[in-house]
Amino acid sequence: MNYVIIGNSVAAVGAIRGIRKIDATGHITVLSRENHVAYGRPLISYLLGGTVTEKRMPYLPEDFYRKNQVNLLLGAEVVAVESGASRVKLASGETIPYDKLLVATGGDPFVPPIEGMNGKEKVFTFTTWDDAAKLKGLAYDIDKVVVIGGGLIGLKAAEGLSQLDKQVTIVELADRILSAAFDRTAGRIVAKKMKANGIEVLTEDTVVRIDGEGSEITGVTLKSGEFIACDTVVVAIGVRPAAGFLKGSGVEVNRGVVVDDRMETSVAGIFSAGDVAEARDFFSGGKNPMPIWPDAYIQGDVAGISMAGGQKDYQGGLAMNSIELFKVPTISMGITNPELGERYQVLTYQNPEKYEYRKIVLENDLLVGVVMVGNVDRAGIFAGIIRDKVAVAPFKEHLLAPDFGFVHLPKEIRSSLFAPQGKAA
Amino acid sequence: MKRIYSIEDACIGCHLCEVACITEHSRSKDPVRAFLHEAVRPISRCTVEEWEGGVVSLSTNCRHCDEPDCLRACISGAIQKDEAGVVRMDVEQCIGCWSCVMACPYGAVQRNLKAKKANKCDLCPDRENPACVDACPNRALVYKEGSQK
Numbered sequence: 001m002n003y004v005i006i007g008n009s010v011a012a013v014g015a016i017r018g019i020r021k022i023d024a025t026g027h028i029t030v031l032s033r034e035n036h037v038a039y040g041r042p043l044i045s046y047l048l049g050g051t052v053t054e055k056r057m058p059y060l061p062e063d064f065y066r067k068n069q070v071n072l073l074l075g076a077e078v079v080a081v082e083s084g085a086s087r088v089k090l091a092s093g094e095t096i097p098y099d100k101l102l103v104a105t106g107g108d109p110f111v112p113p114i115e116g117m118n119g120k121e122k123v124f125t126f127t128t129w130d131d132a133a134k135l136k137g138l139a140y141d142i143d144k145v146v147v148i149g150g151g152l153i154g155l156k157a158a159e160g161l162s163q164l165d166k167q168v169t170i171v172e173l174a175d176r177i178l179s180a181a182f183d184r185t186a187g188r189i190v191a192k193k194m195k196a197n198g199i200e201v202l203t204e205d206t207v208v209r210i211d212g213e214g215s216e217i218t219g220v221t222l223k224s225g226e227f228i229a230c231d232t233v234v235v236a237i238g239v240r241p242a243a244g245f246l247k248g249s250g251v252e253v254n255r256g257v258v259v260d261d262r263m264e265t266s267v268a269g270i271f272s273a274g275d276v277a278e279a280r281d282f283f284s285g286g287k288n289p290m291p292i293w294p295d296a297y298i299q300g301d302v303a304g305i306s307m308a309g310g311q312k313d314y315q316g317g318l319a320m321n322s323i324e325l326f327k328v329p330t331i332s333m334g335i336t337n338p339e340l341g342e343r344y345q346v347l348t349y350q351n352p353e354k355y356e357y358r359k360i361v362l363e364n365d366l367l368v369g370v371v372m373v374g375n376v377d378r379a380g381i382f383a384g385i386i387r388d389k390v391a392v393a394p395f396k397e398h399l400l401a402p403d404f405g406f407v408h409l410p411k412e413i414r415s416s417l418f419a420p421q422g423k424a425a
Numbered sequence: 426m427k428r429i430y431s432i433e434d435a436c437i438g439c440h441l442c443e444v445a446c447i448t449e450h451s452r453s454k455d456p457v458r459a460f461l462h463e464a465v466r467p468i469s470r471c472t473v474e475e476w477e478g479g480v481v482s483l484s485t486n487c488r489h490c491d492e493p494d495c496l497r498a499c500i501s502g503a504i505q506k507d508e509a510g511v512v513r514m515d516v517e518q519c520i521g522c523w524s525c526v527m528a529c530p531y532g533a534v535q536r537n538l539k540a541k542k543a544n545k546c547d548l549c550p551d552r553e554n555p556a557c558v559d560a561c562p563n564r565a566l567v568y569k570e571g572s573q574k
Contacts (some may be wrong), residue, residue: 014497042500046520052501056518059502294498294528301492318500322527329536331527376523377536378472380494384530405532407476407487411433417486417531420430421571 001026005189006034006078007104010293011274011300012239016068018304028070033077036129044132045156049163081249083267095269100307107239116210120217122232126157139164144230145219148207150177152323154236158199159325162283165266169200169228171207181321183336186371189355197326241276254278256289261314263303271307273299282316282380328355331379334369334386349400360399365391428571431484435565438482443469449549468535470546473558485535487546488573498528500570516542550552
């Protein structure tokens, strides 16, 4: 069997391991348009800020590709998938045949057209190792930066730049930062911490023009009319599934590459996983892109097993984010911004002085969402309760307790998790 | 593989498993030194939970899952499963993002805030039995072959 994987990040790694669970000898080729072995992509902000070195960037043990007999081709950008002929075409003109194909190309940064942007040297996106290296390489020549976008990427980029003593302003179109993954209160707490560390946070505004002469930037003009002096702009509005090369392949692409519960696309033999894919949502059952690291691994694993002829069903994507900014840890999972009304019940605890906050979202008798700021210890217990659909009625009043744990759950659950076999209660 | 199992009804809530774990993972391997004098005191990899003043107690620990959620969530690659099945954390590689803390449904990855590193059970590679198991005065912890469940 000849497996070809386009992309070389966490979904690809999950897929390689998934394939090897079933097929020890099939030929695996990984095509990456980047020039690096798989690396911890979210680590790029740490690399920028200087809290990790290049040496720590590789995500896998050095012998991973060899041990798993993977033929890794770097700098190999796929420009087309010829599904009729079962081969992919590279930018170099070379074609590579496959029996089973995995599209795991992740996301491309979305850069809207902004007046004055063309020809400016110091406009960056921030999603790759090379992006971070470029920004860091020019850091000596950077003083003031405007980051467009107050999501996870924008905030981490801002933190990294601030660690390099750059003056940073974040401009966010929504009325708060972290609006996608976190709720209003968590966003406010994080914004307060960012400001306390010298970062300007502007909301309900956006950059309409990048000002300057030639390749130099002198500042940006906002929709509100305000002018902010800066020499560098980082565009961190969001990412879009990197699926453009699938045009003409017959593979159905909606917001992402549409896949079934085996991660197979509309074209038999072609699979997709990770940020580029649009798979089933854990709660709604509908399909949507779920651009988060753990889910990319899980989808990759399912895809790999399916490609090798095994059977494993995807359990549905559960949004989950852990982000620490200026030493305030925050974790969110599931539905964090529930619609108002009777459908959801929300429990909260707050201690703003200590940057502490906890929010629990219930739907009937089930836990569906959690936000934690400050004390995030053992957050995963909530993830387990969500995934296993544990009825919360018996322990609902303990959900906000800082030491919430298994003692609060029914004994049968504890025993099933921790007791020796045959000793279950 | 061999795993640590916890018998709730035998647990007396003494926390000696935690003391033994901290000691084993200290520099000196001496409890007094580890607790009083070492710059970064290890965080116990097992967690004794109690309720109602100890009427209910049990020591919870890493299940060394077949498909570890911590490993899948780890963004730096610090968590790997070795050939024996032990899920290991390379603390040098860990960047303290707490993704593993977010993902582990057993609450079995801890935050060492002073070191800014996550830590987890390594089944005590230098010992025949994990230190927590040997320390339990009422055999509430057993180390034996079994599945993750």
